[in-house]
Amino acid sequence: MKAPELTSSIRLLLPAIARDFFDLLAERNLPGADLTILFTDIDGYTATTERLGDRAAQALVRAHDRIVRSALSLHGGREVKHTGDGIMAFFTSAASAVDCALEIQTKIEAYNRGRRREPLRVAIGLNSGSPIREGGDLHGTPVIVAARAVDLAAGGEVVVTDVVRQLTAGKGLQYDALPEVTLEGFSEAAFLYRVSRQGEELTLADDAV
Numbered sequence: 001m002k003a004p005e006l007t008s009s010i011r012l013l014l015p016a017i018a019r020d021f022f023d024l025l026a027e028r029n030l031p032g033a034d035l036t037i038l039f040t041d042i043d044g045y046t047a048t049t050e051r052l053g054d055r056a057a058q059a060l061v062r063a064h065d066r067i068v069r070s071a072l073s074l075h076g077g078r079e080v081k082h083t084g085d086g087i088m089a090f091f092t093s094a095a096s097a098v099d100c101a102l103e104i105q106t107k108i109e110a111y112n113r114g115r116r117r118e119p120l121r122v123a124i125g126l127n128s129g130s131p132i133r134e135g136g137d138l139h140g141t142p143v144i145v146a147a148r149a150v151d152l153a154a155g156g157e158v159v160v161t162d163v164v165r166q167l168t169a170g171k172g173l174q175y176d177a178l179p180e181v182t183l184e185g186f187s188e189a190a191f192l193y194r195v196s197r198q199g200e201e202l203t204l205a206d207d208a209v
Contacts, residue, residue, distance in 0.1 A: 035090045036097035036128040036164060037138065037146035038077065040068055040104065043121035043155030045085035052118060060120050061085065067107045068122075075100035080138055086122075086150070090138060094128050094167035098195060101126060101158040108156075121155025128163045148183040149192055162191040174198045 042048075042064055049057035068087050072079060075096045080088045091097035101124045112119040127149055129142025145161060153159035160168075165175050175193040183190050 034128055034130055035092060035138070035142070036094040036126055036167075037131065037143050038089045038091065038097050038101060039083075039086060039125045039146050039150040040064070041083075041086040041123045041125075041150045041153075043123050048118060056118065060118065063111055063120055064108075064122060067111065068104055071100045071103045071107065075103065080136075088138075088143075090131075094126075094164050095171050097126055097128075098158070098160065098164065098168050098171070098173060102195070102197060105156060105158060123150050123153035123155055124158045125150025125153050125160070126158070126164050127161040128167055144185065145183065145190070148185075148190075152178065152181065152192060153194075158195050159192055160195050162193070165193050165195075172198050 042060060045057065045060075048060065064085075065082070065087065068089075069079065071077070072087075072089055075091070076093065077089045077091050077097065077100050080090060082088075091100070104122065104124060108120050108122055125146050125148070127142050127146035129140075129145070131138040131142045132140040149159045149161060159178065160175075174196050176196075178192045178194065180189045180191065182188070
């Protein structure tokens with residue numbers, strides 16, 4: 001049996017608490033220091049809550065969580081935390097992170113299709129780098145930049161940094177540059193891109209500019 005198969009087999013035999021500890025040890029020994037950080041954010045969540053009420057808004061959160069967690073599981077992503085109207089996760093592969101983000105948007109489109117009530121619109125931002133790991137959370141510049149990227153994405157968009165673009169070159173992806181911007185808290189200009197599959201049109205929110 002190969003080492004990865006043996007590791008997976010051992011993990012399945014462990015109780016839930018032990019599996020969490022086992023995963024934590026595995027994270028500390030990931031090959032290399034770079035991770036790709038993914039943030040999702042439900043577009044206009046506060047306004048939706050005010051307009052429709054807590055119960056209807058929370059139904060959108062539950063749909064978001066179900067879709068995002070399913071995609072994370074399929075693409076090897078690891079949830080770090082829930083942010084109230086979004087999820088923060090990380091990947092050891094930039095390509096897997098982008099694949100996951102695009103699948104999330106595809107599944108959200110399917111969820112919205114034929115719905116008469118409020119559609120679910122989710123913005124996604126990604127960045128790659130070497131974050132600081134502490135207390136089960138990730139910190140540092142790579143995380144901050146990923147959070148800034150999702151702030152610049154409209155509902156239905158996936159926005160990535162130039163680092164992610166370079167790491168996923170040759171993967172059949174189309175990158176459309178956003179206007180050059182200086183991110184809050186940073187002095188140098190950042191280069192960000194909307195990403196989609198080659199041959200597919202970008203999915204934008206109705207009020208995207």
